[in-house]
Amino acid sequence: MEKVATNVNLKDQFWKRYIDVVRHEVIPYQWEALNDRIPDAEPSHAIENFRIAAGESDGEFYGMVFQDSDVAKWLEAVAYLLETKRDPELEKLADDVIELLGRAQQPDGYLNTYYTIKEPGKRWMNLRDNHELYCAGHLIEAAVAYFRATGKRRFLDIMCKYADYIGTVFGRGEGQIPGYDGHQEIELALLKLYEVTGNENYLKLSQYFIDQRGQQPYYFDQEKEARGETEPFWYDGGYRYHQAHIPVREQKQAVGHAVRALYMYTAMAGLAAKMGDESLKQACQTLWENVTKRQMYITGGVGSSAFGESFTFDFDLPNDTAYAETCASIALVFWTRRMLELEMDGKYADVMERALYNGTISGMDLDGKKFFYVNPLEVWPKACERHDKRHVKPVRQKWFSCACCPPNLARLIASIGHYIYLQTSDALFVHLYVGSDIQTEIDGRSVKIMQETNYPWDGTVRLTVSPESAGEFTLGLRIPGWCRGAEVTINGEKVDIVPLIKKGYAYIRRVWQQGDEVKLYFPMPVERIKAHPQVRANAGKVALQRGPIVYCLEEVDNGPNLANLFLPRDAKLEAHFEPDLLEGVVVITGIAERVDESAWNDELYRPIEPRTYKVPFRAIPYYAWCNRGEGEMVVWVNEK
Numbered sequence: 119m120e121k122v123a124t125n126v127n128l129k130d131q132f133w134k135r136y137i138d139v140v141r142h143e144v145i146p147y148q149w150e151a152l153n154d155r156i157p158d159a160e161p162s163h164a165i166e167n168f169r170i171a172a173g174e175s176d177g178e179f180y181g182m183v184f185q186d187s188d189v190a191k192w193l194e195a196v197a198y199l200l201e202t203k204r205d206p207e208l209e210k211l212a213d214d215v216i217e218l219l220g221r222a223q224q225p226d227g228y229l230n231t232y233y234t235i236k237e238p239g240k241r242w243m244n245l246r247d248n249h250e251l252y253c254a255g256h257l258i259e260a261a262v263a264y265f266r267a268t269g270k271r272r273f274l275d276i277m278c279k280y281a282d283y284i285g286t287v288f289g290r291g292e293g294q295i296p297g298y299d300g301h302q303e304i305e306l307a308l309l310k311l312y313e314v315t316g317n318e319n320y321l322k323l324s325q326y327f328i329d330q331r332g333q334q335p336y337y338f339d340q341e342k343e344a345r346g347e348t349e350p351f352w353y354d355g356g357y358r359y360h361q362a363h364i365p366v367r368e369q370k371q372a373v374g375h376a377v378r379a380l381y382m383y384t385a386m387a388g389l390a391a392k393m394g395d396e397s398l399k400q401a402c403q404t405l406w407e408n409v410t411k412r413q414m415y416i417t418g419g420v421g422s423s424a425f426g427e428s429f430t431f432d433f434d435l436p437n438d439t440a441y442a443e444t445c446a447s448i449a450l451v452f453w454t455r456r457m458l459e460l461e462m463d464g465k466y467a468d469v470m471e472r473a474l475y476n477g478t479i480s481g482m483d484l485d486g487k488k489f490f491y492v493n494p495l496e497v498w499p500k501a502c503e504r505h506d507k508r509h510v511k512p513v514r515q516k517w518f519s520c521a522c523c524p525p526n527l528a529r530l531i532a533s534i535g536h537y538i539y540l541q542t543s544d545a546l547f548v549h550l551y552v553g554s555d556i557q558t559e560i561d562g563r564s565v566k567i568m569q570e571t572n573y574p575w576d577g578t579v580r581l582t583v584s585p586e587s588a589g590e591f592t593l594g595l596r597i598p599g600w601c602r603g604a605e606v607t608i609n610g611e612k613v614d615i616v617p618l619i620k621k622g623y624a625y626i627r628r629v630w631q632q633g634d635e636v637k638l639y640f641p642m643p644v645e646r647i648k649a650h651p652q653v654r655a656n657a658g659k660v661a662l663q664r665g666p667i668v669y670c671l672e673e674v675d676n677g678p679n680l681a682n683l684f685l686p687r688d689a690k691l692e693a694h695f696e697p698d699l700l701e702g703v704v705v706i707t708g709i710a711e712r713v714d715e716s717a718w719n720d721e722l723y724r725p726i727e728p729r730t731y732k733v734p735f736r737a738i739p740y741y742a743w744c745n746r747g748e749g750e751m752v753v754w755v756n757e758k
C-alpha cells in the first residue's frame with residue numbers, strides 16, 4: 119500500500135529558510151496573536167475561549183464561529199516543527215494547550231468553544247454555516263500530527279473521544295442526524311485519524327459524510343426549516359457554494375467556495391484510494407481536469423472570484439480581481455498528494471510543485487511577518503481602493519480577523535518533508551526535488567537516500583542510494599512537466615530514460631549497491647508561457663517561467679505603469695542568481711519596449727502610430743513580490 123514517507127530529514131536551502139521563518143517568526147507571532155498580545159492587530163481570543171469553555175475564566179466567547187481552528191492549525195504546525203527538530207520548550211507550550219483542550223472537552227466528548235460558551239443546547243443545529251465539524255476536523259488533524267511527531271497519545275485520545283461521539287450523532291440510523299458540514303474538512307481529517315489508529319469507524323464516518331453530501335432531500339433545507347428560517351441561502355448558486363447541490367460522484371465541474379471544494383476533493387481522493395472506489399476515483403479525475411485545465415492560474419492559484427471566494431466558470435481567470443486565496447492553493451497541494459496515492463502520474467506532482475513554489479508561499483512575506491489572503495496576478499495599488507477590488511490588498515497584512523491563511527501556510531511549510539517522497543512496497547517515488555535524506559525500508563531492506571540539489575534555481579539533482587545490502591528495487595523519479603531534455607546518469611553513465619518514463623516518472627529498476635549515485639539534470643531555460651486563447655485576461659500577453667518558478671515584474675524594478683511595457687517576441691532573456699536580492703533569487707533580465715506617452719500631449723485618445731523606446735527590465739519570482747514596499751506588479755506582460 120502506498121504511503122507518504124514522512125521520515126525525512128530536510129536539508130534544502132530554499133525550504134529550510136522557510137521552515138526557520140515559520141519556527142522563529144510565524145509560530146511565536148501566532149502564539150502571541152492567539153493570546154491577544156499583539157497591540158495593533160485584531161484580537162483573536164482563541165486561547166481565552168478555551169479557558170472560558172473549561173470554566174477557568176469568566177467572559178464571553180469572542181471571534182469567528184470557527185475560532186478554535188486557529189488553535190488547531192497552530193498546534194498542527196508545531197507538531198511538524200517538532201518532527202523536524204525536538205524543542206522541549208515549544209513542546210511544553212503545546213502540551214499545556216492540549217491539556218487546556220482536554221479540560222474544555224465536555225463529558226460526552228464534545229469540544230467546541232463557541233457552542234459550549236455561547237449557545238449551549240444548540241449543537242449541530244446549523245451545520246450549513248457554523249463550522250462545528252470543520253473545527254473538529256482541524257483539531258483531529260492536529261492531534262494526528264502531534265501523535266506522529268511526539269508519540270504522545272493525550273491529544274489523540276481527546277480527539278478519538280470526540281470523533282467517537284460524532285460517530286454516534288451522525289448517520290442514516292434511527293435518531294441520527296443525516297447531515298454534513300457546510301465547510302468540508304472533517305472528511306479528510308477522519309481519514310488521517312483512520313490511518314494512524316486503524317479504527318475503521320473513522321473511515322466509514324468519512325465515507326458517510328462524502329456519500330451523504332448533496333443527497334435529496336437537502337439536509338441544509340431540513341435544518342433551515344427546523345430553525346424556522348425562510349429566506350433563501352445568500353449565494354446565488356445555492357448549495358453549489360458548499361458543493362452540496364448534487365451528490366459528489368455526479369460533480370463534473372469545480373464550483374462554489376474553493377477551499378471547501380478542494381478539502382472535499384482531497385478526502386474523496388484519499389477515500390477512493392483506501393476503498394478502491396472506482397466511481398469516486400473517476401469523479402476525482404474529472405474534477406481534476408476541470409480545475410487544472412480550466413480554472414487554475416499559472417501560479418497554482420484557484421478560486422478566481424471574491425464573491426463566495428469561489429470558482430466561477432471555465433477560463434475565467436482575471437488577473438487584477440483574482441481571489442486565489444492562499445488557503446485554496448494550500449488545499450490544492452493537499453489534493454495533489456492524495457491524487458498521487460490514487461494514481462502515480464506526474465501531472466499531479468507538477469501541480470503540487472507549481473502551487474508550492476508560487477501561489478502558496480506568495481501568501482507570506484520573506485520574513486514571515488505579513489500575509490496575503492488574496493493573491494492577485496496584477497496589482498495597481500491605486501485601483502485597490504475601488505469597491506470591486508477591495509479584496510485585493512496592495513501589501514501584505516499583519517493578521518486577519520478571519521485568520522485562516524497564515525496558520526494554514528505555517529502547517530504546510532513545516533510539513534514540506536511529507537510531500538517529497540511516496541513509498542510503495544518495492545519502490546520509492548521522488549515527487550519533489552528538495553535537498554533531504556530519507557531513511558526507509560524498501561522490500562524489507564533498510565535504505566538511505568540522500569538528495570542534494572540547489573533547486574529551484576538549478577536543475578541538477580544528485581541522489582545517493584545506500585541500501586544496507588545490495589538489492590533490487592525501483593526508484594521512480596519524476597520528470598517535471600515543464601522540463602524538456604532531462605538527462606540521467608547512474609554512477610557517471612548516461613541512461614536513456616525515454617523508454618523508462620511512464621506518466622511523468624522514470625522507473626529505474628536495478629540492483630542497487632551501497633553508494634550508487636543517480637544524477638538528474640533538468641535544463642532550466644527561461645520559457646515564455648502563453649495562456650489558452652480562451653483565457654481572455656491573457657490575450658496578447660506572455661508570462662515568464664524558469665523551472666518551476668513563475669515570474670512577475672514589479673514597479674520597483676521597472677517603473678510605474680507596467681501596462682505600458684511590452685516584451686518583444688525576439689527579446690533575449692537572461693537569467694542569473696542574485697544572492698543579495700530577496701534572500702537570493704534567480705532574476706530574469708532583458709530589453710523591453712515602452713510606448714512614448716509624450717506624443718499624446720494632453721489628449722486622451724489620438725489616431726496615432728505609437729513610437730516606442732527600449733528599456734531594460736527585470737523580472738523576479740512571483741512568490742517574492744511585495745517585499746520591497748508597495749507598487750505595481752504584473753505576471754502577464756504585454757507581448758509585442
Ligand SMILES: [Zn+2]
Nearest residue numbers: 443445522523
Ligand atoms: Zn485562508
